[in-house]
Amino acid sequence: MAKRVADGETSISRAPSPTSDRLFETHDGALLGTPAYMSPEQAAGHLDQIDARSDVYSLSVMFYELFCLTHPRAHATSVAEMIAAVTEEPIGLVQVLTDFARVGAPTTMAHFVRHGLDRDPQKRYQSVAAMRTRLQEASNGKAPIECHVTFAQYMLNMMSRGVDRHPLMLLLFFVLVGVGSLGGAGALVYKLVH
Numbered sequence: 355m356a357k358r359v360a361d362g363e364t365s366i367s368r369a370p371s372p373t374s375d376r377l378f379e380t381h382d383g384a385l386l387g388t389p390a391y392m393s394p395e396q397a398a399g400h401l402d403q404i405d406a407r408s409d410v411y412s413l414s415v416m417f418y419e420l421f422c423l424t425h426p427r428a429h430a431t432s433v434a435e436m437i438a439a440v441t442e443e444p445i446g447l448v449q450v451l452t453d454f455a456r457v458g459a460p461t462t463m464a465h466f467v468r469h470g471l472d473r474d475p476q477k478r479y480q481s482v483a484a485m486r487t488r489l490q491e492a493s494n495g496k497a498p499i500e501c502h503v504t505f506a507q508y509m510l511n512m513m514s515r516g517v518d519r520h521p522l523m524l525l526l527f528f529v530l531v532g533v534g535s536l537g538g539a540g541a542l543v544y545k546l547v548h
Contacts, residue, residue: 361515375538389433389436389437389440390415390425390427390430390436391412391415391416392412392437392440393407393408393411393412393475394411394440394441394473395408395475397437397441398441399490403475405475405498406480406481406482407475407478407480407481409482410470410478410479410480410481410482410485411470411471411475411478412433413470413482413483413485414467414469414470414471414478415471417463417466417467417470418445418450418467418471421454421455421457421459421463421464421467422453422456422457422459423457424453424455426445426449426450426471427439427443427445435472444472444473445468445471447468450464450465450467450468451464451468454467454520456470462492462497462531463492465547466488466489466492466497469488470485493535495511495514495515496511526548
């Protein structure tokens with residue numbers, strides 16, 4: 355299934371025939387797709403709002419399933435429940451972080467997926483290419499700081515790169531820490547004895 359977005363065309367058509375026109379045309383408000391992977395705008399039938407960001411949403415749902423081994427809306431057991439959940443229940447950051455932590459998936463990946471699942475298309479990745487760029491940054495240890503865990507990961511990555519670039523500075527640091535510790539211990543012993 356595809357929709358041409360460049361020229362604003364919103365219908366999928368086939369050679370017209372009097373009996374099959376309604377079977378092969380998409381009309382405004384029509385629902386097409388797999389409900390579990392629909393973006394909120396698609397589930398609501400707003401065909402004029404569907405663009406690459408809708409694909410980003412669907413791809414993010416699949417990433418969620420791959421990482422967490424469950425659908426983010428696993429509680430929905432019927433098509434009607436799924437459509438209602440997609441259009442009315444946002445997938446919150448707490449849910450994403452909790453599900454990713456439960457299976458031991460990286461926090462940076464939880465944030466990566468969460469940005470693609472925003473209800474507001476403006477807040478999602480604007481294209482799959484932007485999503486891929488963010489994924490490459492995360493895999494290279496350059497993901498943005500978004501919580502205390504990603505801050506700690508960022509700092510550890512920075513220190514690791516610093517050690518790779520300046521191994522002698524690390525050695526000097528440990529020597530200074532060792533000398534300082536010995537000096538402090540010696541001063542404490544001297545105070546206790548005298």
